[in-house]
Amino acid sequence: MITVDEKEQIRRAHYLEGKSIRQIQRETGHHRETIRKALEDGEVPRYTRQEPRPCPVLDPVKPLIQQWLDEDEARPPKQRHTAKRIHERLTTEYHFTGAASTVRRYVGQLRRQRRTQVFIPLDYPPGHIAQVDFGQAQVVIAGQRLTAYLFCLRLGYSRQPFVTALPTQAQEAFFAGHVRAFDFLGGVPRVLVYDNLKAAVQRILEGHDREEQATFVAFRSHYLFESRFCTPHQAHEKGLVEGLVGYARRNWLTPPPECSSWEALNDYLLEKCRAEGSRRLHGMACTIGEALALEQPHLLPLPPRSYPCCVVQPVQANGFGLVTFQTNRYSVPADHVHEPLWLHAFVDRIEISNGQQVLAVHPRCYGRERDILNPLHYLRLLEQRPGAWEQAKPIREWQQRWPAVYDRYLAALRERLPMAQATREFVRILRLHEDYAEGLIAQALEQALAAHCYSADGVKQLLLRLVEPGPLPPLDPKTLAHLAIGPVIWPDVAQFDRLLSDLAGGGR
Template sequence: MLKVDQYEYIRTAHRVYGKNVSEIARETGHSRNTVKKVLRGEFTGYSPRKTQPSPVLGPYHEIINQWLEEDIESPKKQRHTAKRIYTRLVSEYGFTGSETTVRHHVASVKRSLGLKSSEAFVPLEPSPRGEAEVDWGSATVLLGGEAVRVKIFCMRSKYSGNPFVRLYPCERQQAFFDGLSRGFLYYGGVFPVMVFDNLTAAVGKVLLGKERKEQESFVRFRSWYTFESRFCSPGRGNEKGGVEGLVGFARRNFLVPLPRGENLESINDRLLEECIAYGSHRITGREGTVRELHDAEKRNLIPLPRHPYGNEQTVPVKADKYATVMVDKNRYSVPASYAGRPLRALLTVDEVAVFSGEKRLAVHGRKYGNNHWVLEADHYLELLRERPGAFRDARPLSEWKKTWSGSLNSLLERFQERQGENRGIKEFIDVLLLTRNYGQKRVEAAALRALENGLGSAAGIRHLLESAERQEETTRPLESERWTVLPAADVSVYSVLEAGQ
C-alpha cells in the first residue's frame, strides 16, 4: 500500500512536472493502475487485508476448529477456553507461537460457531489468615466409554489460591467429609476457618443473620479437626467467589477434553497431578508462585490429628432369598449360605463391606442411584452346582463370563459332550471353584493344558495345579554331567486313567 509521501510524489510528478503514467510507474515501482488510482482520488491510507496469513498458527487451524466444533456437543461448562487450547497445542503438538495469536483465532471461530467466549473475574486481595473455601460443582466424565454425570468437590486457599479438586458420584455427607479430610491431608494441615454454602451436609437450619443450626454429625467432624465454620448468606455465593471461580476453572482446564477412565479413582489420580502442577502458576498481581504462597501460609494451619476422621457408617441389613443385602435401594451379594440371616454393612464413600459378627463376608464397590445389582459370582457357585439348570442364565455370572479365556469355554463344551449338560456343568463349576485358591489365570492355563492332553475332569485340572505348585516349592535340581535331569511328567497318561473309570 501507498504511504502519504508516495501519494504526494506521484501527484506532484504528474501535475507539476507533467510526467505521464508510464514514467511515474517506472520511477516508483508501482503499477500503472495504482498510479491512475492516485491521480483520480484522495489519499485514503491503508485498507485491511481480506485474508491475514498465519505462518505459525495456520497449520493448527484445522485442529483448533475440530476441538471447538466438538465442544458444541459437550456441556457448556466443559468447553475449551483459548487458554486451554493454547496449553494443549504446546503440550500435545509442540506449538511455538504466542498465546495472543491463539486467543485472536479462537475468539473468531467461537463467534462463527455461536459459542460464548467472554469471561469475567472479580479481583480479590486476600491476606494469609488461614482461610479456605469449599464448594460443589457438576461435570461429565467418560467411565468405561459411557458419559456419566459426577460431582466436583473443590477446596481453595483464599490466600495462596492453592486448589484441591476431587470427583465423587454424589454430594452426600460422607463424600463431603471425605473431600475435606483428603483436602486437609493435601494441604498438610487444617485451615482455622472454613467457608461454606448452606449445604445440607453441614447446615440443618438457617437462622437469623449468620446464625446456623449445624448438623450434629458435622459438628462431630468439625470438632475432630477443630476448625471454625462460616456460612455465606443465602443466595450470596459471591461471598466465596474464589472457590466459585475454581469450580469453573477446574471444569475448563482439568476436565477438558472429557476425561476418560475405567473408574473415578483413575481420573482423580490425574486430577491430583493437575492440582500439584498448578503450584507453579503465578496469580496476576501476586508475588511468588502458588506453591511459594502456600508454603508461607502453612504456619497458620492447624496440625493434622494423629488419625483421620472415621468416616464410616454401620447399618443393620438382612440377606434375602437372592443372597443380597439392600443398601440405599441397591443390592449387594453375600455367600449364598447366608441367605435369610441378619448381617451388618459397613459403608464408606467407595465401598460396602458386609459382616456376620466379626467375619467379613463381602466387599463391593458402592453404587449410587437405585435398583443396581452388585453381584459376586463366587458367592453363587455352590448354589449353581446344586441347580445347574440355572447356570446358562445366571445373573451373577454375566460379567464374569466376559473375562473367561477361550480355554474355559472350550473346557465347558468338552465336559458337556462327555458327561451330558447338567453333569458337565457341575464338573465345570468344580473347576471354577479352583479359582479361589489358584486364581483365574492359573486355572485358565491349567485348562488349556488339560485340553491339549485330552483331560476331561475337574480332578485332572486340580492335579495339574497341585503339581505345578509342588514344582514351584521344590528346589531346582543341579544340572551337570554327574546329575541327570528327569524329563517333565507326561500328563497325557492321566486321560487313560479317566477313560478307565
C-alpha cells in the same frame, strides 16, 4: 450556565486587568454570584440537578415496582419479575400508560443500585483458613458421558487449589473429598468455610448459627478443624473458591476429558492442581507452590488413620441372597443370608459385613433398580443344584466376560461325564477363584486340556505348580491320568428291597 470560555474571560478581567465584580457584571451581563463562582473555580463547569426530574406517569407506580422487586428476593431466580413482565402487569392491572422503555430504564436503575456492593480486602494468616464448594461438569468415563461433582477447596494464604471429581455429592462423597484434599495438602486447615449444603447443615438458625448433621460433627471432631457457614445467598463470603469451580471447568475440563475410570480422571485433576504451584497470582510476592511450602507447617497434623467416609445401615438379605441400598440390590454369600448384616456405602464401593468380617465387596452402582451379583456367592448352591446352571443369572453374566478356555474346558467335561456331574465338577473349579486369580486359573485350564486332565483336583494341582516358587520336575501327563473322573455308577437300591423281604421272611 456559563461556558468555560466565558469563565476564562471573567477570571482574566479580574485577576489580570484588575476589574471589579460590578464592572464585569456590567460588561458581561452575568449575575454577581455567577462571577464570584467563576473567580473561585476555573474548572470546566458541570451541571448538577438540584431536584430529580419529575415523571408524572411513572412516579405513582414507583413504590409498587420497588415492592415487587423486594418480594422477588425471596423467590427462585428463574421466577422473578422481568422488566417486560412488570410493564405487562402495570398495564393490565393498574392501567399504566407509560412506555415499556420507561419501565425498563427504571428497573435497570433499581437493580444496579441493589447490585452495588463494596467489599473489604482480606488477608489470611498461613494455615488458618480454607474455603470449600461443590460444582458440576460433564466428563466421559469408559465411553459414557456422566455428570461429575467437583469437590473444590482453596487455601486462603497460598491460594493452593484442590479439585477432585466424584460420582455423587452425597455426604460420603463430601467427606471423601475432604480426606483427599487433606492428604494432598499434607495437613488440615484450622477453619473451613462452607455454604449451607445439606451434607453439613441440618437446619439454618438465626444469624450464623446452624444445627449441624451429627455425622458432620463426628467428621469435624476426627480432624479437629472449625467450621463456618456463609450467610444464605451471599456466595461472595467464600469468593476464593467460587471462582475455582468455573476455573477448573474452563481450563481443565473443556472439552470434557475422556478417561477409563474415575481414578484416571482424578489422577489427571491432581496433576493440574500440582501444576498450579508454578503460578504467581497478582499481588503475590512468590508462586503458589512457594507459598504452600510456607503454609504447610502451620496446618493441623493429619490423624493416624483416615475417617471412614461411608454411610452405614443395617440390612437383611432376601431369598435370593440380595440386600437393597438405594433401589439397587447387591449379593451376599449364601451361607450368610440369614444373619443380620451391615452395609457400608463408600463412594466407589459397597461393603457388606456381619459385624465381624467383611463378607462381600461390590463396586457401587449409581443406576436404579439394578442387581449387582458376584457369581462366587452362588457356587455352593449350584454345586448342590446343577440343574439351575443354564438359567443362573450370575453365571450367565459371568460367561460374557470369562476367558474362552472356560467354555472349552466345560465342553470337554460334558463330553466325558453326565451333564449334572460335569456341571458339579466345573463349579468346583470355579470355586478356585476364592483363592486364585482368574489369569492363573485360565492358565491351569489350558495345561489341563493339553494333559487331558478333566477333574477339579487335577486343575488344583496344576495351579499349585504355577504359584509355588522354585523349579519343579517337568509334568508327565501320565501322572494326571488317574485323576480323570469317569461316570459315577450309582448303587442298585433294589438290593435293599430284597434284603428287607428276606428279613421279613425270617431268612439270613
